[in-house]
Amino acid sequence: MNEEADETALLGPVDGKFSFKKRKDGSVDKSMVVCKLCNKEFAYHRSTSSLKYHLNAKHVGVSVDVRLTPSTSTHTQPTLHQMTGFRTRVTKSTSEKITNGLAHWIALDCRPLGVVEDKGLQNVLQIASSDPTYELSCRKTVTKRVQQLYDNEKEDKLNLLEKADCVSLTGDHWTSVSNSNYFGVTAHFIDVKWRLHSFALTIQKRTTRHFAENVAGDFESVAEAWEITQKITTIGTDSARTMIAAMRQLTFQHMPCVAHVLQRTITVCLADSGFTATLARCRKIVGHFKHSPSNTEELHKEQTQLEQDQEPLIQDVSTRWNSTLFMISRLLKNQEAVKVTLAKQKHKLTMLTTAEWDRLQRLETLLKPCRYVTELLGGETYVSCSVVLPALRHLTHTMEVSDDDPAYVVRFKGDFIKDLSQRQDTLNHGWPRVATALGPRFKDLKCLPRGERGGVWTSIEALLRIEPNRATPEPTEEPARKRSLLLFNSDSESEDEEGPNGALARYRAEPTISETDCPLQWWSTHEGAHPQLSVLARKYLGTPATSVPCERLFSLAGNIVQKKRAALSSENVNKLVCLSVWLKEKYNK
Structure with a gap:
């Protein structure tokens, strides 16, 4: 007790926030204390309750350890509001809004549910709300809110489909990182106010094989679940044999994806044209930089000296549309930087000749209209079916042979027009x-x-x-x-x-x-x-020209079903993917 009294006399009551009053003769009056923050005097009889109340009431934010016992206090029990030292607290309605907003954020931006357990996020919300006692809702609560949000948004989509007279579907299959097969379907229609709607219906996990009868059954089950069987006009898919066979078993019109047809033509013509050897050398040059960080850094230095942007080279992928065009365009843009960098390095690459650089330039000119048509037909926010014929006509016109075309260009154009015309015969004209x-x-x-x-x-x-x-x-x-x-x-x-x-x-x-x-x-x-x-x-x-909407749906699903989230259930994948699409559609209006 003597040690505690000596420490109090030395620091003053309440952790030194008060000091004892000094008399005129210089002695200390231990029956009176003075607040160091506002110089107000208080009577002191070894009880600090009134002093702490003063700090909580007049000096908000000052940390005070309030510990009252019946033997040391003659005042009423302090409220929780007074104990925290803050005048504002998050109300129940505000807490509900924060929980709903958190569920909305998780669904819209494809965030994992585990963010509700992040201490950093809780700290941010405590600072924003000026309430250090605020605690995030648990995972179970947020999961319920996401389910409620999904149910509400699905009800809105059902109401839209109920008012629609005709609905077009697009569908395809996708394999996740966990080697699970998913079947995705999107709906497209024009409402009575002439607004084009395009949104996801479902992305379901499938364990059956891709037989035609199974695929046809999947489309029928989705149509029945959304009550649009009698409203479906067309179903858009790629040109896979299974899809074509499945469409023969259904009563709906089949719309083969025009973009898939076009890309197949490009792939075949590039493999059989005079650009094969040149493209093979391009891939080796790009790989030389892509597989070595030091080589890429040297390329960036040369780009800086030439006052160009530091951008990496692009490697083409056979299954990625327009990737060959992107590769040669980036290579041509950085032609000088690539030449200078390779001249300073030891390598076994065969450099492109002047004639081969010229071939790349001509190939870029040939492939640019194909990219334009692909992007034009793959849009979801505008009418695309009505531009199929004009777009293909424009593409055919650009592929007409001119007098100054070299032999390899004439060959490419001829093969392109021939192959495309044969593939167009399979389209729904x-x-x-x-x-x-x-x-x-x-x-x-x-x-x-x-x-x-x-x-x-x-x-x-x-x-x-x-x-x-x-x-x-x-x-x-x-x-x-x-x-x-x-x-x-x-x-x-x-x-x-x-x-x-x-x-x-x-x-x-x-x-x-x-x-x-x-x-x-x-x-x-x-x-x-x-x-x-x-x-x-x-x-x-209202019918889309391609199955690109499904491809975009799978790209979004790939951001959700990642390696760290590969164990997500099929129901949660469907819920999160569809919710993200639906909510983004609202923001884009």
Whole structure:
């Protein structure tokens, strides 16, 4: 006790935050203390309770160890708020919002559920909330919130699909790092407000073999689960034999992926063309730098001296679209840096000759339109089916032989056009042709030979006679006025009176719009003038030209099913992948 009294006399009460008052004669009055922070005087009788209350009330943030016992305190028991030394605490509603936001973040950005156990994240939230007592919700709670979020978002998607008249699907298979097989499906349609929707339906683990009947059954089970069996128009897949055989067993139209067809043509032509030896040397040069960090560092130094960006060379991969173009483009861009670096090193590489560098330049020119067409057809935020024929026509036009082409270029172009035309025979030509005609950008059908254009309009006329007008939305007053203005000089007052021929004639008389304009916006303003054709337009324009949406779905799944998360259950994989796609769709609107 004497030692504690001596220490208190030396430091002052409450860890030295108070000092004893000095009398005028210089002696110490141990019955009075003075706060060192505000110089307020207090009576002191060996009890520090009132002093600690003063610090908590007037000097927020000062650490005070409050320990009250019935024998040493005559005051009421302090609240938890006073004990922490902070005036603000995270309320229950705010804590709920933080937990929901945490679940939203995990789903949107594909974060692992284990982040709720990170001390660093808890420290950040404590600082942000000014509450050092805040604790993150446990993994079980956050898992429930993710499930609730998935259920709510799925309900929204079901409501959208319920209102849709026609739905197109794309599907494919994917193998994860744990060697598990997953089957993914995406849905695409245009709603009554002429907005294009494209989102994931499911990515399910499959243990059966890829037989045609199994694949067909997978598509049917997904359609039944989402209650869209009667609404499906087309199913887009790659051109694998199993997929083609599976589509024969289904009643839906098959849309082979145009991008896959194009890339197969490029692969075959590169293997059989005069660029084979040159590309083989390019791969060895790129590998020389890719497999040696010191070689790459020397290349970066030369790039800096030439005032170029320090960028690595790119190695092409046979299964990665346009990777050969990326390889030769990067190599040509850094041609001088590569030459100088290799000249200073000891190696057994065979350097490219001037003629071979020229060949690479010509090959880059040949492959650039292919990349443009692939990216154009693989879009999800715009109508892609209506640009299939114009894009392929543009590509064929660029591959026409000119007089100044060397022999190896003539050979490549000839093989390309021949192989592509043979592969196009396997495509579903009827659907893209109708979609092109119903798109106001290319409805003149100049991408088709003159003799084939009439057949497209004849098929649309037949569709108008078959398709009921049940899907036409009730016209509002404003579209009705627009339609009356458009029909001011018409001999017929209604489309029903003039019949399919008159409806097509009025639509074909409409001027085409620019290639940069949105066809959906055009139909949004002209739907009242062409009600029956608008039903067909919504059906045919909503079909994607490729199965790229599924490929993107698998790329996202690869960010979730990693080596450290390879044991995720199939249900959690499906939940996290779909949620991420759905939430990102909301942010992109």
